[in-house]
Amino acid sequence: MTAIILNHLLVFHSVARHLSYSKAGEELNLSQPAVSRQISSLEKGLGLDLFTQRGRQVVLTDAGRSLYDYADRIMGLAQQAGRALTQYHDLERGEVRLGVSPVVGCYLLPSILKEFYNRFPNIKVSLQLDCGQKLIKGIEEGELDLALAVGPLACDNIHLERYAQDDLVLVCPPGADSPMLKEILINYPLITREKLSSTRVIIEDHLAKYAIKTKSIMEIPDTAVIKKLVMTGIGVAFLPERAVETELVSGTLQTVKGAATVINRWVYLVTSKDQHYCPTLLAFMNFVRKYQ
Structure with missing residues (x-):
């Protein structure tokens, strides 16, 4: 009627x-x-x-x-x-509800958002920072349109698209003697993320594959804090290569040499398999794909 x-x-x-x-x-x-x-x-x-x-x-x-x-x-x-x-x-207005993992939000996203806002100043990007599993839940429940999350990720209701490589590299304090993997782990404890972190799972699986046992594990839920602890000589850590680029150039951190010191992993574009791709979301996704 x-x-x-x-x-x-x-x-x-x-x-x-x-x-x-x-x-x-x-x-x-x-x-x-x-x-x-x-x-x-x-x-x-x-x-x-x-x-x-x-x-x-x-x-x-x-x-x-x-x-x-x-x-x-x-x-x-x-x-x-x-x-x-x-x-x-016409992309003169709109909103994208984006979820990102902390490392992506800190080291990869800022430059992307700066260029995106220069191109589309009237499109709002609302941001949620969280771990991969919580971002997936947000996608499934329709609270997020898109996520940029570090793998591994698994769920029947989501679509994963490889976006950018984000390797973990083993770093140690500057001036550490004989920075080879097994020797360094004898002298320094391995500092890593909390147990529920996907990064922690990746590291443990990687070390188990090479039958490497660590001296001890210190659990810190923040990449920036882990980086500072390594710089002060407390331990060593597998950290995202993007997160330590500046420190490696300045010499405040150094990479550990030898095999098994790099762990390959990916950042994924995550969407729901039933996602409705409105013009603003498509514009953001296409922009992100070009900006790697």
Whole structure:
């Protein structure tokens, strides 16, 4: 019923503006009899006369004038809504709900967002920083449109697209003697993330594959803190290569040499398999794909 009333209201608004059935028909590309039928149907549904004839002139009744005030506002809002939705297609506005893992949010995302906002200043990116499994849950429950998360990730309801390589490299304090893997782990404890961290799982699986046992494990839930602890000589750690680029160049950290000191891993673009790809989301994803 709402759709019929709105359609009738459109015809009524045109007749009321022109005070002419024929001009309304021309504007709406309808025949004059079709316009008359629409108005008659509306009047019948409302139980009120909206127009009256004074000779050949069409005149609004009191009820018609009252309805016209509302109809004029409704048609104005409809036009505004149309323009607003057109802006989404023209990428003049919109929002992307993005989830990222902490390392991606700290070392990879800022430069991407800077360039994206330069290109699309009116598109808002709302950001959630969390671990991979919580980001997947956000995708599944429709709270996030997209996630940039570090693997491994597994879920039947999500789609994974490899985005950028984000290797873990074993780093040690500057000036450490004989920085080879087995020797360094004899002299220094291995500092790593908390047990539920996907990074922790990757590191443990990697060391088990090479039958390497660590001296001890210190659990820290923050990459920046781990980096500082290694720099002060407390231990060694597998850290994202992007996170230690500056320190390796400046010499405040050094990489451990030899086999098994680099762990390959990927950052993934994560979406739901049932994702609705609106224009703003597509624009963001295509921009991210080009910016690696």
